[in-house]
Amino acid sequence: MSSKATPITGTTVPTASRATEPPRTWTGKIRMIGPGIVLAMASVGAGDMVTTLSSSSQFGLGLIWVFVVGLILKFGLTEAIARLQLTGSRTFLSHLTDLGGRFLPAVFLGIVLLVGFFYGSGLTAITTLTMQALIPGLPYWPTFVVIVASAVLLIGIGRYGIVESSMLGFGILMFFGMIWIAIASATVDGAPQAAAETIAPALPAGSFITVLSLIGGVGGAVGIIAYAYWIREKGWNGPQWKSVVRIDTISSYIFIGIFAVAMTVVGTFLLYTTKTSIGGSDAIIPLADSLVPLAGDIGRITYLLCLIAIVYSSILGGFSAIGYLIADGVRVLRRIDDSEADRSMAPSSLPYRLTLVYVLICSLAASTLGEPVALVIVYATVSAFVLPILSIALLLLLNRRTIPTTLRNGWRSNSILGACLALFGFLAIVQVFESFGVTLQ
Template sequence: MPSTPSAEGQATTPTQSRVVRIFKLLGPGIIAVLAWLGAGDLITSSVAGANYGYAMMWVLAVSLLLRYLIVNIIARFQLCNNQGMTILQGYAQLHPFFGWFLLAYALLMGHLMNAYMIKGAGEALAMLFKIDYPLLCSVAVVLAVWMLVGRNIYSLIEGVMKALLAVMTLAFMALALMSGPDVTGIIKGTIGFSIPPDEGVHGALLVAVSVIGAVAGSVANFVHPYVMRQKGWVGPEHKRVQRNDLLFAVFVGIIINLAIWIVGAEILRPNGIEVNTLADLGKALEMFFGSIGWYIFFIGVFATLFASIAGKTTAFPMLITDAFQQVKPERRERFGKEFHHDPMHKWFMLFILVTPLIWSLPGMPDFVTLTIGVNALNIIGLPVISLGLLIMSNQKSLLDKQYRNNILENIALVFATGLALWVAFQLGVDLFT
């Protein structure tokens, strides 16, 4: 006698099951997009578009391509190495320098990236509630994140924030289409490979370095392997779905970054609006959609920043604890492989959430300048990250031939190392002459 299907089985059609499976598989990619799409992308793309039109579009194209290649190689190494290593273990086994560098780099950038996001979230909240004390709003954001992260209610709040982020993203995409983008200008800017003369408060080279840092060199690119691990993607059998998932994430990132850039080039630049504050960027939506556009922007920005702060406060301590345990291996033997079992994990979380508040004090750099400066600093880590990745992703002792880099991937990593060193040198020359 055939078994009677369960109520759950009766309520789920084959089509519904297929849709559910697809959404479950795309989880890490969606989380990666939310981790990447912070104030860095929002500010650097809008400033580049508003100040320089499409002249530096090639910087965004190169950065997005490098992001895909670097993150894909990082993910593939973690999935396919024959020792079951995390990506940080892979770096640490090359030389102790990599473990110490990545520990210091993750601590520094975790602090600084949360610094501009907490400052921006406080300013957005102050604008929405017409409060003249953004520092108090930043403190409220930090307290809210600390109380909510890791608790059951947070998943609901995170869902609301993602929905608000989606509304703002759709508004920017609609605005980009309505503005009638110059396709010829976009193509010329993408293949132009030139740095235009400085315009506005932020120099062209600094903006270019900030775009590269925010996209290709961001330490947030290391978040993806930890999300994969939580998802249960731990072996070579997950390599194909990981790659497709990452392609989806990068494609969404391209659309969003391009929309923001177009808004800067087609609306802000012709109207002589420089992006020096959040309010300047909000003018674009306000000009086309009225007061509702203003609210969509600031609510969306707050949602973006709050979700990013919470995400980094959750993910960065795992990265930092992993790096710490590479330089102090006895801690992993003592506390096991679950990072949150290590008491230092909570202290690292407190460090990257609370200490950034000093950047919200009166007299500190404004939000836009801080965002561009911090993302430009990401370039410091790119040569070390790409060079180390180049070595370990070609190690015969750890990876079978089919999982090692092909010639194009090796060329891309060499190019990323050279590009980072060149722009860092040029920026140094520009600052000291």
């Protein structure tokens, strides 16, 4: 495996869409926002909705600060891995070989294969149920197959630009829809009182580990790693792109933050005021009916459309991320040179398309045959260590003297990555205990 930075020779999207020099104006830089939107839409899913709605149903607006802290930490990880990508043509998994050969790339490949096994079934089921709520009488299994197959086909076309454009469309719908729903929910009886009671930041007694878990639950680990591959597809390479990448990542986490706040507001006004709790992912669909007295059928339809946009875009983003990471993992383990990276892991490459077949089959199998309990425990335990390992890797890789000064870690980055290591490392240990049936308070 070559450790030297070589020019990017392959193209996975038309050359005309890959920028060679960054714009100099703020307007031009803002217009280039794209991978950050893909990251945001891939990171926000049904699980995040359940988390924010559940926490706000118990504590109202008092835990908004928790999500803010979580977003700052995840931003630090994303910005750091982006700077690592800007150092040259090497991919993240290629850089990991500097820390112990092919062991860490093999570990990440195994984890991503586990993610791929579980990822699609639950999200596709929620999308299908939401479609049925929107269009009564829609058959479940044909709809399920069409949804997961359409995601695989859209990504399998082989052009990152199509995925980005789709995510932008879903993002616009989600952004304005959720803000409107949050405003509509503010008209519920008791909303002003609930806001006044819970607006102050709170740390409820006996909820320390729960709060830490909420901090760690904002945004997905696989999406953070895949962000380096998405900016690579845009042709952003070199220290001169740092400002563009930073604007792009900031926009991503502002977007996620607005979503988290909007969902917290909805949960506070619709659930906290009525002392209603929320369970699993299925419970977020009937919430649409609560909007009818407030905003009519248009409110219900808007909510369901937003939910479809949120969950389906998570399928798209997740499958895209899994495809890059598995294809690149195979390349690194086969010791294919970095100069061949773009060709070897392009969405049109054989490893990438075999990965899409893999996630399609796994989504269908997990939904029909169920998820093996032992494999679920292994997945939950092993995947909990992704972010601690990522934090350590970025601390080691980005403090080397071989890294250009403008891309090297500063004290702020090291502080955030250190905090990530401490938090996510602790949560990984908690997950290990819980996997063996030991609950920590």
